Amino acid sequence: xxxxxxxxxxxxxxxxxxxxxxxxxxxxxxxxxxxxxxxxxxxxxxxxxxxxxxxxxxxxxxxxxxxxxxxxxxxxxxxxxxxxxxxxxxxxxxxxxxxxxxxxxxxxxxxxxxxxxxxxxxxxxxxxxxxxxxxxxxxxxxxxxxxxxxxx
Numbered sequence: 001x002x003x004x005x006x007x008x009x010x011x012x013x014x015x016x017x018x019x020x021x022x023x024x025x026x027x028x029x030x031x032x033x034x035x036x037x038x039x040x041x042x043x044x045x046x047x048x049x050x051x052x053x054x055x056x057x058x059x060x061x062x063x064x065x066x067x068x069x070x071x072x073x074x075x076x077x078x079x080x081x082x083x084x085x086x087x088x089x090x091x092x093x094x095x096x097x098x099x100x101x102x103x104x105x106x107x108x109x110x111x112x113x114x115x116x117x118x119x120x121x122x123x124x125x126x127x128x129x130x131x132x133x134x135x136x137x138x139x140x141x142x143x144x145x146x147x148x149x150x151x152x
Contacts, residue, residue, distance in 0.1 A: 002026040004056075008142040009037050012045035013135070017053035017146035027069050031076045038083065047087035049135040053146045054103075055124060058095030077110045090116040091131035093124075093143070 004020035007030075014037050022030065041048055080090070090112070094100040100120040107116045117134055121127040124147060132139065 002030065005030045005033075006142055006146065007033050007037055008140075009041050010141070012041065012047065013049045013051065013137060013140060014038060014041055015051045015053070015140045015142040017056070017142060017149075019056050019146060019149055022069070024066065024068050024072070027072045031072055034076060035079060038080075042083070042088075048084070048089070049137060050088065050090040051131055051135060051137075051140055051143055052090065052092040053143050054099070055093050055095040055127070055146075058099045074110075077106070077112060080116075081111050084115055086114055088115050089135050091134045092116065092118045093127050093131050094118050094120040095124075096120065 002022060004022055005016065005018055005026060007014070007016040009015075014034075016030075016034060016037075018030075038048065038050070084090075092100075092103065094103065097120050100118040104113070104118050107113045107118070119127045119130045119134070121130060128143060128147065131143075
């Protein structure tokens with residue numbers, strides 16, 4: 001597993017964090033890990049709460065994806081449309097307003113806007129809190145750990 005991608009499942013909550021730039025091979029591996037975790041948790045729990053920390057992707061040019069990487073993330077979003085329902089919720093922590101707006105538009109285009117919401121507040125702490133509130137969770141160990149790793 002990539003040092004820049006972490007994923008963890010606890011009950012009906014799946015969390016993952018991208019902690020830096022991912023190469024194509026890492027994205028392929030990460031997408032497979034996400035799909036496997038979502039499939040297992042969906043079978044076990046029904047509806048899911050998914051929290052994604054993309055904060056580090058917005059730092060120091062890490063968002064400059066190759067076309068292949070962009071395509072692979074798009075395939076994951078299509079997979080979400082096919083495998084998640086309106087009972088599921090996705091909260092995404094973004095590091096820049098422009099990234100939040102781009103990803104929100106893409107979600108609307110893909111049909112994820114009914115279950116996916118992006119957050120970008122003045123501080124990481126405020127952004128994280130909004131994401132937790134949206135999902136109805138108090139905290140998440142991986143997200144708390146990611147915050148320390150990216151030194152926000």
